[in-house]
Amino acid sequence: MTDLQISPRQLRFIIEQAAEMGACLALTRTGKLRPYLKKSEAFRKYGRPNIEHWIEEGLVTPRKDGGHSATWRIDRIEVEAIVKARLILLAL
DSSP states (O other): OOOOOOHHHHOOOOOOOOHHHHHHHHHHHHTOSSEEEEEEHHHHHHHHHHHHHHHHTTTTOOOOOESSTOEEEEHHHHHHHHHHHHHHHHHO
16 A cells, blocks of 8 residues: 655645535535536536536436426535545545
8 A cells, every 4th residue: 555645735725625524515405505406407518528528427316307308406415525526636
């Protein structure tokens, strides 16, 4: 097993991302943010190719309430966790 060496800047970035994730979770739980995004909102915010790739990989589970014409929705926390994880990996 090797020791992971991270700089103070990288550590600060990881902590910032964790704090943002915690804030998003708290705002969602208190009702200040909706827990789900419409699929079109997710496409706009994170890019259609990203969302479709994450769905294909099983990282994001789209949910549909109702029948044929019901709107797809994406869990905000699932998507935010993926985005934050990718940012952290890029920073290391």
